[in-house]
Structures are given as structure tokens and as C-alpha cells.
Amino acid sequence: MTRRLRATRRRFLSHSAAAAAAGLFAVPLIGRASGKALRIATLAPQGSSWHKAFEKTARDLKERTAGALTMKIYAGGTMGDEGAMVRKMRHGQLDGAALTSVGLGEINKQLLALQLPLLFKDNKQLDHVRTAMSDTFEKLLNDGGFKLGAWGDVGFIYLFANTPVKVPDDIKSTKMWVWDTDPVSKAVMDVAGVNAVPLGVPDVLPSLQTGLIDAFTNSPYGAIALQWYTKARYVTNLKLSVGIGGSVLTQKAWDGLEAAHQQALTDITKENYGKLLERIRGDNGRAIKTLKEKGIEVIEPTDFVKWASVAVQARDKLVKDGTLDGDLVAKVLEHLKAAP
Numbered sequence: 001m002t003r004r005l006r007a008t009r010r011r012f013l014s015h016s017a018a019a020a021a022a023g024l025f026a027v028p029l030i031g032r033a034s035g036k037a038l039r040i041a042t043l044a045p046q047g048s049s050w051h052k053a054f055e056k057t058a059r060d061l062k063e064r065t066a067g068a069l070t071m072k073i074y075a076g077g078t079m080g081d082e083g084a085m086v087r088k089m090r091h092g093q094l095d096g097a098a099l100t101s102v103g104l105g106e107i108n109k110q111l112l113a114l115q116l117p118l119l120f121k122d123n124k125q126l127d128h129v130r131t132a133m134s135d136t137f138e139k140l141l142n143d144g145g146f147k148l149g150a151w152g153d154v155g156f157i158y159l160f161a162n163t164p165v166k167v168p169d170d171i172k173s174t175k176m177w178v179w180d181t182d183p184v185s186k187a188v189m190d191v192a193g194v195n196a197v198p199l200g201v202p203d204v205l206p207s208l209q210t211g212l213i214d215a216f217t218n219s220p221y222g223a224i225a226l227q228w229y230t231k232a233r234y235v236t237n238l239k240l241s242v243g244i245g246g247s248v249l250t251q252k253a254w255d256g257l258e259a260a261h262q263q264a265l266t267d268i269t270k271e272n273y274g275k276l277l278e279r280i281r282g283d284n285g286r287a288i289k290t291l292k293e294k295g296i297e298v299i300e301p302t303d304f305v306k307w308a309s310v311a312v313q314a315r316d317k318l319v320k321d322g323t324l325d326g327d328l329v330a331k332v333l334e335h336l337k338a339a340p
Contacts, residue, residue: 035068036261038253041079041088042098043201048225049283050152051075053276054098057268064264069257081200082106083181090145095253100154100245102182107144107248109323111137113332115184116318117241118311120156120336123281126242128339129332136331146248149265150273154243155219155284160232160296162214167303168192168310174215177204183323184241185217187314204228219243220287221280229291238301247273 040058044050051073058071079085079094082103088094097103104111114137120126130137130151138148159165161174171194178185178196189196197213207213208231216228217240223229247269254262292298301307318324 035065035070036257037070037072038095038249039072039074039093040096040098040247041074041085041094043077043082043100044075044098045225046075049221049276049279050098050225053272053279057272060268060272061265064268065261069261069264077202081181081202083200089248089250092250092252094250096149096247096249098152098245098247100243102179104141104244104246104248105183106181107146108140109183110140110325110328112182112184112318113324113328114244115241116311116315116324116329116332117184117188118239118308119332120242121239125336125339126153126244129335130244132335132338133331136328141248142251145251147251147254149247149249149269151277152245152247152273153277153280154222154245155280156239157217157219157241157243158223158238159217159236159240160215160223160229160234161236162231162233164234164297164299165215165236166299166301168306171215175211175213177207177213177216184314184318187317187323188240188310191313191317192310201226205231219284220291221283224287224290229294229296232296234297234299235291236299236301238307 040054042050042054044054054071054073054075058073062070074094079088079097082097082099083106085094085097085099086103086106089097099106101112101115105115114126114130120129134151141148159171161171161176163170163173165171165174169192171189171192174194176189176194176196178189178198180198180200186196186198197207199207199213204213204216205226205228208216208228214231216223216232218226218228220235222243223232223235257265288298315324315329319326319329
């Protein structure tokens with residue numbers, strides 16, 4: 001073999017070895033690049049306790065699956081209001097979302113039963129009924145093509161305004177907001193004779209700033225996290241309803257996961273949402289004090305008979321017009337009687 005031929009052969013072998021090594025190391029890189037990413041949306045503002053819990057879930061999931069399954073969180077309503085999120089999930093543009101009861105109601109309106117006005121007095125009653133009927137509500141989601149990850153809370157809902165609201169008739173003098181896709185709030189306002197302004201959640205703060213509305217309902221922590229409280233002078237000390245919620249995945253997204261990844265997601269979600277539930281309840285308790293410190297006056301309601309009458313009439317209206325199933329509402333009330 002000539003010197004030139006031997007040199008050519010060495011270069012060929014060297015290049016071939018390099019190519020083989022490159023091919024060898026490329027295999028894991030391709031595997032990592034093909035990892036699955038779940039697209040999850042929420043109205044929760046960036047930096048809120050809800051958002052922090054979702055981000056932690058994403059980090060834990062990535063670590064537990066060695067990067068094979070990740071989450072991309074779209075927070076602060078960047079994917080639109082909850083109705084838009086549900087539509088995008090159904091069209092395959094999102095894999096899941098963390099929704100309030102209004103968003104869950106977009107999947108199946110019967111899930112709004114837990115949001116009926118003046119239904120629960122405290123968290124113990126809510127926990128008892130929701131636990132007792134969890135299988136029923138999960139099936140409603142499954143029938144709609146979704147799988148529940150975990151239940152969550154927004155917190156008890158209060159009324160904020162720029163004029164004192166002691167009785168339901170006082171709301172008539174406000175420019176009250178009502179969530180445009182929430183039939184429960186609409187029924188309450190209709191029974192109370194209030195001509196409320198229907199808007200999506202992302203439109204509330206701009207509308208408060210322009211004066212289109214001057215009253216709204218939210219949990220204390222929600223009002224602070226969304227900065228709505230900056231446009232209110234009073235809050236009525238009455239738990240009008242409870243804002244529940246839950247994380248969901250489309251059944252298609254769930255079925256597309258490996259069994260080990262399904263288990264990892266289930267375990268992580270259960271752990272983080274359990275802690276989130278406790279944190280949100282603590283946040284709402286502290287938020288009441290914060291609101292007082294920021295100058296918002298707490299108004300004590302009067303004429304509880306009138307408030308209760310509006311609540312019962314709204315419930316009957318929702319059953320009569322077919323929004324809620326009467327038998328389901330009756331089961332909720334039956335479980336409520338057995339609550340501690």
C-alpha cells in the first residue's frame with residue numbers, strides 16, 4: 001500500500017468514526033426533542049398562588065419523566081376567556097386547562113350545581129358535598145370528553161362595589177358585572193332585578209377603569225390578584241357563593257400519554273393541588289385583612305330573608321329553565337344536610 005493510499009485510508013476511517021460517533025450521540029438528542037409537551041391554559045395571573053402551583057407541577061413533571069413529558073402554561077387569560085379555552089381544547093389547540101366552575105360548566109352545565117348562591121356556609125360543607133359527589137361530577141366531565149386532574153378552589157365569592165350594598169335591592173344602583181358565560185350569576189341578577197353588564201373576565205379590569213362597570217363579584221384573593229380591588233370602595237361581608245374549579249385534560253391528550261406518564265401526572269397533580277387548596281384558603285383569609293388595610297370598607301348585610309329568597313328563586317329558575325337537573329340539585333342538597 002502506498003504512502004498516499006495509507007493516508008487516504010486513515011482520513012476515511014477517521015471521518016467514518018466521527019460520523020458514527022455523531023450518529024450514536026444523535027439518537028438520545030432526537031429522543032429528547034420528541035418529548036411530549038402538554039399545552040395548559042388558565043385565567044390565573046402570573047405570580048399568583050394558582051400560577052405558582054401550576055408552574056411547580058410543570059417542573060415536577062419534567063423532573064419525574066426526565067424531560068419526556070413537559071407542560072407549557074399559558075397564564076393570565078392569554079388563551080382567552082374560559083369559553084375560548086374549552087373550544088380550543090375541543091379543537092386540539094390546547095391539551096388542558098385549569099378552569100373555574102364557569103369553565104367546567106362550558107363542558108357540562110350540571111357542574112355549575114356547586115356554585116348555587118348561598119349554598120355553603122363554610123369549607124367543611126363544600127368539602128363534604130364535593131367529595132361525596134366527586135364520582136358524579138367526574139363522569140359528567142368524562143361524558144364531555146375530558147378527564148379531571150384535581151379539584152381546586154377560587155374561594156368564597158363576595159360582592160365589591162363603589163356604593164354600600166346591604167340588601168339585594170342596593171345592587172340596582174350599581175353598574176354590576178356578570179360573567180357573560182355564567183348562567184348562575186345571570187339568574188341571580190335577573191331574580192334580583194339587576195340589569196348587569198355581561199363581560200368576559202379579561203374585560204373586567206379595563207371596564208372598571210373606564211367606568212363601564214363599578215361593581216363585581218370575586219373572592220378576596222382573586223380581587224387582589226387581578227387588581228380589581230383598586231376600583232372598589234366597599235365589600236359586602238356575605239359569602240354569596242363558592243368559586244370552585246378544577247384542572248382537566250382532554251381525553252385524547254390523556255390517552256396519548258404512556259401509562260407511566262399518566263401515573264406521574266396523576267400523583268404530582270394530586271399532591272400539588274392538595275397543597276394549593278390549603279394555600280388559597282389561607283390567601284383568602286389574609287386577603288380580607290389586606291383589603292381593610294388598603295381602605296376598603298366592609299359592609300355588614302341586612303335582611304337575610306331577602307338574600308335567601310333571591311338565592312332560592314335563582315336556584316328554582318335554573319332548574320325550571322333546564323340549565324340544572326332537578327334531581328342533581330336535590331342530591332347536592334341531600335348531601336349538604338349530612339355535612340358537619
